[in-house]
Amino acid sequence: MSAGGRSNGVSDGERRDGEEGEGEGVRRLEETLRLVRFCRGLRWDDLPEDVRKRARICVLDFAANVYGSLELAEVRAVAEYVRSLRAAPEAAALACGYRTAAPLAALVNGTLAESIEAQDGLRYGGNHPVSAVMPAALAVAEAEGRTGREFLEALVAGYEVANRIASSVHPLHTLSGFLPTGTCGAFGAAAAAARLLGLDEEGMTNALGIAGYLAPISMAEVLMGGFTAKILQGGQGALAGVVSAYLARAGVSGPPYVLEGSELKGGFTQITVRGEPNLEKITEGLGERYTITDMYLKPYSACRHTHGAIQAVLEILGDGDVQAGEVDKVEVFTYAMAVVAVGKGLGDNESFVSAQFSIPYVVAAALLDRELGPRQLTAERRADPALRELMSRVEVKLDEELQKVYPEKTASRVELVLRDGTRLVRQVDIPKGDPRDPMEEEDVKEKLLRFAGSRDRGRLEELCGTIRRMEEVADIGRLVELF
Template identity: 35%
Template sequence: MQAAVERTTAGSVAEMGATEALVRFASGLRYEDIPEAARHAARRHCLDTVGAILAGSRQRATRIVEQTLLELGTKGTAAVAGLVPRFGPLSAAYIGGTAAHGLELDDGYRPGSVHPGAVVIPALFAAASTGRYDGKQWMTATVVGYEAVCRLAAAMHPASRYKGFHNTPVAGVMGAALAIGSLLDLDEERMAHALGLAASSAGGIFAFLKGGGEVKRTHPGHAAREGVQCAFAAKNGLTGPSGVLEIAEGFFETFSSDVDASVVTAGLLDGDLVMSRCYIKPHAACRHLHPGIDAVLDILATEKIKADKVERIEVGSYEIAAGHGQAKYDDMLSAQMSYPFALATALERRAVNLDHFDAAARADKAVLRHVPKVRVFADAECEAAYPKQRPAKVAVHMRDGSVHERRVDEPYGGAANPVNDDALTAKFHSLADPVLGVLRAEEAERMLWNLDDVTNIQNMIDRLVGVE
């Protein structure tokens, strides 16, 4: 990223504060500066997130949000993938973010325990209705947004999570504001104000994990909407606090008790971008459950065991993952957050797919008989490795006394064990085909793999809308 580095010296980069470095990166990044690995990651994650939005456009929370905003009179010209009505950009961002995150299909970044795509991509979709932007501008803004979300979340995690905050909306609004700022070509001064404004819209708590409800689905929508508004407000002259990340009572101090600000700046202006290290989900469940799911599926495949011969399953993992050890499955979100239900599903169905969490699946006695067999606990060794790894130790105890053990440090879909392009394309079609139809989904896939060549992003978005 030579063009970005030329704006400063190597020594001053090391001394630069997190706010200044992030703002300089966001305002200075150009398509030509982006390494090919990050460009390819941008194509992959746009494809993956669009698939998640299309599938999520039909889920309950999205439909409720859509109905609510239409009742409030928010029609406009901005499209949401999978839906027919048009909305104002802010409402489109909110609905799109809710859809993207609504089925636990969206991408993430392990060191920050955060889902960047569900915020950044819907925000960019919504903002595209306000002007003419090409694929190179879109990809540049995508990289800006992902880098900001991932780095900010990683700098604060896991202390932010232990304080009860959901990193996705907390860091997401900051990344969305910078992504839209990049699309609008804001200078450093106005980009800094966009970030400063966004900090006052950051929020989102983990109460849903204990109290249930559907509000988690909407967290990225809130962040996407506020990010769009903050960027446009900064463009028009509204100001925010300077140095908002580091100052007293600022972003870092508010949301985390243990911050490593060097995570934000490390390699940022030198082309060492973290976007290519984001994961893509192969299973339709909370990412904290994926190491255990992978372990059980591997034992089933290699040991040729039968589900009804399993006596119990013990899972040792890091503390946050162990917090998902509740056996709740009253609603779809609770089931997708439940380690016992997910492993019972894997054991009985030998897969963990989206339709395995619907009402019929949650009432399936063949699956439910395994739920009491699963015990999840915090393991000291796994806790010490997190968040540099996402480990789980799984022991499947058989009725005949034999035990099958696995340790998974990096679940399938992560940078060290990635979903390849063919598997990602197959995932996209499994989500997009039922909404768009096979032919339109194939057209969308071609455009998304060739984002660099799109001359008008709005034309691409128009091809993703639902049908009457």
């Protein structure tokens, strides 16, 4: 038995790259094995500067989401439930005032990363890696006393795993009923955790195999129905990844062909896709092109498909002294996916999840409050009669010209029709936060300060400064203490 887990009967010296065993039992391991070898060989000093910069910014953005999510009662309820379990104090539930077992800390912190829908995302993967990978890496790094540099290395590795798997099954995975933030995120979380545990090649391979078995189903029905269990998808993926890595270290084995599958047709890409996945995307350009630089960040706490409309409204308001009371109606023109996914209004008893996925709601809230953040999602704000009345006057329409440029551009045009007949128009082709119009460190810091509300400004500044020089942090616990 190796340190990484139960032996598969073939030593590394005997195994040819991409194969296991002989004869009819030969199974291709190219994608899974190459991912493992990449993750184990990654070194911070060898990464391009834009990758290192983006990794630090993603940590800063994660912190913003942690603070913002605590505005929601449902999120606080999850944190209090985990507190009640009184598990071994291995890692912090961030900004919640207690420590718990590493897998449970990953669950709570993944919920904090996911809940306000202001998390990072990969446009061509449909996933939000921060919600699973970041909490898993942070919990294990804290529990094992790792450095900031080791944490960042694991983070970049985990993002690559989650993003590349998500890209290989997108959009068929979602169309088949799954949400990749949880499903694919579990693999990224396992890779990051295994890296921090120092598992050998066999051990990390086992961790990924176990993650495929423990990963959440992450049913799309939960999101589309507006059920608040949606906030758990990242945390459940993080928990599964952490548990998988620790079980692999303990000697539990998992299939080394977990992604590709075997003749049994039970691999991840075989059972979660109605159609043919593009397995080449898992390893295409691996080690040369880093998907973390392809991430978009969100200035607003809502589905990305709503951001063009929100930005257009706020730009119109910024151009002049327009008051919400002057608005007769609002027309939002956009592409078909946005019309279908986020084009409807918010019912009387619908949750903040439904609000995050409603252009009429977020546009009305932005018009009234001149911002769209966590406090626009609370039960009190959603129930406001003035907001709901204005929402009823927001129309979402398909624009054939904007449809033609999708998905290269996720464009929206807002036309505010005032009571005096004036029509104010603004079109946003590429919403802020896209790599083509990125949120830089100062933009993300402003987001953090805005989402953090009345929290101690000096402490927040210290947190931002520590993240800026994370690779110099001797113990990740120092970062955690600042939340």
